[in-house]
Amino acid sequence: MNIIISNASGDPIYMQILNQIRQSILSGELRAGDSLPSIRQLAKDLQVSVITTKRAYEELEKEKLIDSVIGKGSFVSGANKDFIREQRMKRLEEKMIDIIRESRELNMSQQDLINHLTVLSEEEETP
Incomplete structure (x- = not known):
């Protein structure tokens, strides 16, 4: 660590x-x-x-x-996997809210944001 x-x-x-x-x-x-x-x-x-x-x-x-x-x-902790997943989801949602706020400051539409996320996601899948 x-x-x-x-x-x-x-x-x-x-x-x-x-x-x-x-x-x-x-x-x-x-x-x-x-x-x-x-x-x-x-x-x-x-x-x-x-x-x-x-x-x-x-x-x-x-x-x-x-x-x-x-x-x-x-x-x-031996906390169950559902608890850990829930904690990770909470942190992901916080990051997503930051992204939404930033995109609004850039005057991006919701669809622009979705399109941008889709492109980035597809690029990450490519080896």
Whole structure:
């Protein structure tokens, strides 16, 4: 797992850690049962406060994306695939709303947007 902290980012460090681990889980890069670095080890690796990494892990637990076991560490949750799919769909919808807003700023019609998406989708299917 490769987490990159940007001092230029407007997001707090714990949020950058949270978002990158969340993305790794939702994308399938990290799978159910995979272990995460300990809070202390991650803090050391990233050269940040233990409190910062602890906060990121606590938020991931609240989202039910990881489980922490005292004395054993933190692991990607065994949440069912429907839950993970729902979370990924939610993130996709947020991105789509951003695209819709951007297309409106460009004065694109809904049909123009659909046509553009179709062309891009077809290009992605071509090997």
